Amino acid sequence: MKKNSGLKKLAPYVWMLPSMILMAVMILVPIVTVFQMSMSQITKAGVIKGFNGGANFKAVFASNTFWHTLQNTLVWTVVVVGFSTVIGFIVAMVLNQNFRGRKIVRAIVVFPWATSLIIQSVIWKYIINADYGSLNVILMKLGIIKSAVNWTPGANAYFAWECWIGIFVTVPFVTFCVLSGLQSIDDTYYEAAEIDGAGFWRKLFEITLPLIRQSLTVSTVLNIIYVFNSFPIIWTITKGDPADRTHTLATYLYKLSFYSGRSGQAAAVSVIGFVILCFCAGIYMILSLRAEKEDQ
């Protein structure tokens, strides 16, 4: 009898064992390795040569490219997540209306979410090409521009296009998260508010936003993580060039490790990335805890 209850206590852990082993080996081990490598000297062949203090971090912090990359990463995350959230919210409000063809539009909005980022990026690379790109051809046929425009004259222009593609592929996720929130709101709230004479904006701020806070938080937090770590868009469009001006941390560490053979510094950049994300996660936890207290 006693033995049985001991087994019973162990049972949940046994059920979780396969999943935990898989994640421990494939995720936890690389995390530990990255931290170890960030503080070790590593040969070009990738052999870990032992502790070298903060030399990797020092080298990273001493590089101008790193600081520019860090700035890019923040701009990239804030711009892409910010615009996507606002646009995605508006699209969700529209899709929540009744109109003919709503189902088709809903299906179309799914497209960018379901398409591989690499394919989406390659198409946009073709579209904005100055010599034969589709955007120039269409605008010229429509008579909007007279001659071909160079859409990517410099690093900033490239970066702006990369942000646009980022927004383009992120909006659907926000839209559907918000939409699921909107559809759970009881119509009687709005009816009551209308009787009180509340206009569009008051209904938006006093009914809609508070009630969909949960879905909006989930989509924003997940998007911050995805966008911060996003790799394929920038890698496809510019590979961080011209002159390393369009990197984010993700592409920068990839280049450091797999092009320049500086795995130690790449690991240091990874660790810096973790710290920033953990900091964001911390803020999120504090905010949501405070919100929960207010609710009580």
Added chain:
Amino acid sequence: MKKNKKELIKKIALYLFVIVLCVVILYPYFVMFTTAAKDRSEMYALEMTVLPLKWKWSNFIEIWSAAPVLRYFLNSVFVAGGATCVAILCGIPAAYAMSRMQFKGKTVFLGLVIMSQMFAPVVLLVGIYKLMTTLKMVNNLVGLILLNAAFNQAFAIWLLRGTFLTISPEMEQAAKIDGCGMVGALVRVLLPMAAPGIVTTLIFVFINSWNEYTMALTLMSTDTLKPITVGINVFYGFNMIQWQYLFATSLFATVPVIILFLCIEKHLVAGLTSGGVKG
């Protein structure tokens, strides 16, 4: 009368917005489709066209012999299918324990699962490459399967647990009284009832692994082992880009995934935004 006019303006604005939205979203797909059907000579002609002058449907056949495209597709099917199986087989028991059993550290485990999403493959790439070198799994499809399965565990557990929580445990208890063991109750009672949620999870993990690019790019340098997301780069050589083949192949890689995604979209969003964090 005045109200009618206001309604009408609102309606027109709504349709205008929707039309612009659809045009913008469909534009890249329109470009992909029309370019895929162009002849190569049209791509660099002096007089550029929007639609192909002559629809060259044979592009869609030529790609299969121009490069080992079929191989890439089979690799993608193998990796995505394998990752889905592993992710579900590990995820179901874990989600079952987290939705049906009380045990010490449950919240901690759930927290860890959610935290694991913060570590995207890119940020861990240096460590992943090192691990795969140690395991001798660089250029190994099984290695890619295990990685994809692991990075999809969080979502799989999250979605499955959410589904299990919506199903009352009474049926399983009844089955247990009838002499079913724990495993029997899970397989015969819970899983059939949770089928919609399980299918959603299956398809979602499949699509994620199918579309995965970063790990495959880093680990798969042998041409015959590349999945399609990495393989399409063959049409993107340094001296000449075969846009028409690139896009024709991309269409084959995109359309089935979009159709699959449309099937699960409703279940997926409900699962992602609820159930996970609290409980």
